[in-house]
Amino acid sequence: MGMTMTQKILAAAAGLAEVKAGQLIEADLSLVLGNDITSPVAIHEMDKFNKQSVFDKEKIALVMDHFVPNKDIKSAEHCKCVRQFACQNGITNFFDVGEMGIEHALLPEKGLVVAGDVVIGADSHTCTYGALGAFSTGVGSTDMAAGMATGKAWFKVPSAIKFVLTGKPQPWISGKDVILHIIGMIGVDGALYKSMEFTGDGIANLSMDDRFTISNMAIEAGGKNGIFPVDETTIAYMKEHSTKEFKIYEADEDAEYEAVYTIDLSTLKSTVSFPHLPENTHTIDEVEEIAIDQVVIGSCTNGHIEDLRCAAAILEKFPVKKGLRCIIIPATQKIYLQAIEEGLVQTFIKAGAVVSTPTCGPCLGGYMGILAANERCVSTTNRNFVGRMGDVTSEIYLASPAVAAASAVTGKISGPAELGL
Amino acid sequence: MQAKGIVFKYGDNVDTDVIIPARYLNSSDPAELAKHCMEDIDKEFVNRVQKGDIIVADKNFGCGSSREHAPLAIKAAGVSCVIAETFARIFYRNAINIGLPIIECPEASKGIEAGDEVEIDFDSGIIYNRTKGTSFQGQAFPPFMQKIIAAEGLINYINNK
Numbered sequence: 233m234g235m236t237m238t239q240k241i242l243a244a245a246a247g248l249a250e251v252k253a254g255q256l257i258e259a260d261l262s263l264v265l266g267n268d269i270t271s272p273v274a275i276h277e278m279d280k281f282n283k284q285s286v287f288d289k290e291k292i293a294l295v296m297d298h299f300v301p302n303k304d305i306k307s308a309e310h311c312k313c314v315r316q317f318a319c320q321n322g323i324t325n326f327f328d329v330g331e332m333g334i335e336h337a338l339l340p341e342k343g344l345v346v347a348g349d350v351v352i353g354a355d356s357h358t359c360t361y362g363a364l365g366a367f368s369t370g371v372g373s374t375d376m377a378a379g380m381a382t383g384k385a386w387f388k389v390p391s392a393i394k395f396v397l398t399g400k401p402q403p404w405i406s407g408k409d410v411i412l413h414i415i416g417m418i419g420v421d422g423a424l425y426k427s428m429e430f431t432g433d434g435i436a437n438l439s440m441d442d443r444f445t446i447s448n449m450a451i452e453a454g455g456k457n458g459i460f461p462v463d464e465t466t467i468a469y470m471k472e473h474s475t476k477e478f479k480i481y482e483a484d485e486d487a488e489y490e491a492v493y494t495i496d497l498s499t500l501k502s503t504v505s506f507p508h509l510p511e512n513t514h515t516i517d518e519v520e521e522i523a524i525d526q527v528v529i530g531s532c533t534n535g536h537i538e539d540l541r542c543a544a545a546i547l548e549k550f551p552v553k554k555g556l557r558c559i560i561i562p563a564t565q566k567i568y569l570q571a572i573e574e575g576l577v578q579t580f581i582k583a584g585a586v587v588s589t590p591t592c593g594p595c596l597g598g599y600m601g602i603l604a605a606n607e608r609c610v611s612t613t614n615r616n617f618v619g620r621m622g623d624v625t626s627e628i629y630l631a632s633p634a635v636a637a638a639s640a641v642t643g644k645i646s647g648p649a650e651l652g653l
Numbered sequence: 654m655q656a657k658g659i660v661f662k663y664g665d666n667v668d669t670d671v672i673i674p675a676r677y678l679n680s681s682d683p684a685e686l687a688k689h690c691m692e693d694i695d696k697e698f699v700n701r702v703q704k705g706d707i708i709v710a711d712k713n714f715g716c717g718s719s720r721e722h723a724p725l726a727i728k729a730a731g732v733s734c735v736i737a738e739t740f741a742r743i744f745y746r747n748a749i750n751i752g753l754p755i756i757e758c759p760e761a762s763k764g765i766e767a768g769d770e771v772e773i774d775f776d777s778g779i780i781y782n783r784t785k786g787t788s789f790q791g792q793a794f795p796p797f798m799q800k801i802i803a804a805e806g807l808i809n810y811i812n813n814k
Binding site: 256269270272273276277280281282298299303304306307310354355356358370371372373374375377378381382386420421424425451454456509596597598615617618619620624 | 670671674676679713718743747808
């Protein structure tokens with residue numbers, strides 16, 4: 233029996249000719265990632281090791297992004313702890329305020345992940361790098377500590393679900409609509425313990441930013457990872473951003489899949505996930521009038537330059553509705569600078585939005601846009617769980633940057649079509 | 654190894670944001686985290702939970718964020734075991750890695766109600782509902798994971814290797 237793309241990468245990293253779904257393996261890691269919330273717990277765990285040094289100071293990335301610039305004293309202590317650890321161990325890829333960005337946008341941009349890599353990160357959205365043809369998955373802090381110390385991690389080889397993407401998305405339809413559609417179809421545990429393998433000629437019509445968004449939310453379907461084949465778009469991105477050698481793996485023709493879904497991208501509509509689960513999806517034409525208080529455009533899911541350009545294309549024509557807060561967060565310093573140079577930030581500010589320094593902030597209810605009781609937010613982030621962005625009675629509607637920007641204009645959940653766009 | 658306690662019962666998709674909301678993640682002290690465990694889904698949990706008590710839930714327990722603070726908070730709150738129909742994969746790994754016993758058992762999650770007194774024998778995987786006089790066979794861990802659990806967590810397991 234052949235292997236899936238994920239299985240081939242894991243077999244190579246485990247030094248095995250072949251692996252099968254369900255097999256327990258120990259794989260060599262290309263990179264271990266942590267952030268300002270998960271790293272302090274991992275650093276504390278490191279103290280318990282007999283061997284306390286890191287396996288490779290160049291293969292660890294520590295990104296201060298969740299509660300920075302420090303939102304309070306306790307957060308400042310966490311960052312201080314990580315900063316000291318990075319300094320003591322000579323960690324090359326420590327990204328503090330001034331250089332940081334939201335980790336999953338930052339690592340590809342810095343060229344730290346390429347095709348064929350095996351990456352673990354103490355953050356559930358580590359699955360983002362599947363867009364580059366890498367195996368990457370989220371773990372907890374203890375796994376991160378073990379990875380930092382040994383350069384290895386244990387995995388159960390996942391079985392797979394294949395998504396064959398065909399056709400070309402309509403204008404204003406982006407990677408976010410694709411992944412929300414999929415989660416709506418299979419549910420929040422539809423890919424539990426499994427790899428999500430995206431294939432098909434429609435992928436050529438998806439930009440790297442679209443693919444990052446799709447892989448990013450594989451975890452929202454319970455997936456272990458979400459992986460794309462490597463094509464010209466991937467290779468061009470890696471050559472632009474990285475000097476690392478990449479390796480292309482392809483699924484065998486006789487690889488086994490537990491299920492195969494075919495999705496014609498040209499038929500997809502703007503999709504919105506209603507509270508309080510990402511699987512509660514509705515297409516925009518099904519949404520009745522729902523007034524909102526806030527819009528957030530940003531996060532590891534949708535803080536890319538294309539997301540900001542999309543929002544700006546709407547907000548340059550129409551202002552933000554009075555009384556609504558529209559918060560825009562470029563995912564990295566580089567994207568922020570690019571948005572300034574392209575005039576996007578000027579557009580946002582003139583439209584009545586605020587633009588923040590990169591941070592995960594409101595996505596997880598940290599700071600920079602917390603919701604009061606009964607408030608509603610349309611957000612380009614990835615989770616709409618109870619209390620995720622603030623009070624337990626507040627509501628989050630997940631959507632694309634196009635829907636978020638259009639909703640900021642109308643003050644209710646809207647697609648660009650409602651503005652005649 | 655055995656556990657015995659009173660059951661707190663929850664439904665599908667209990668996510669790590671409700672187990673320990675991110676507004677408390679500026680601390681990584683388990684005792685501090687335990688004070689807010691389950692706060693957004695069950696405000697009374699921290700007032701009522703006794704050492705040894707058991708959480709029973711339906712599908713996909715622990716979905717969402719990878720925060721290890723979630724199993725740490727549950728363990729520090731005194732919970733001796735979590736039984737669920739299924740667990741989200743990162744929570745599953747984290748629980749094993751920090752030594753919080755968890756058992757997948759769809760029949761038990763259906764056959765146990767809030768307030769029931771339940772006993773678990775981890776060696777045999779048998780879950781006994783004392784209140785109702787029924788028992789269930791939980792899924793045993795693969796030998797590799799049993800070794801991690803026996804070593805009381807991943808770090809000790811690696812140290813012992």
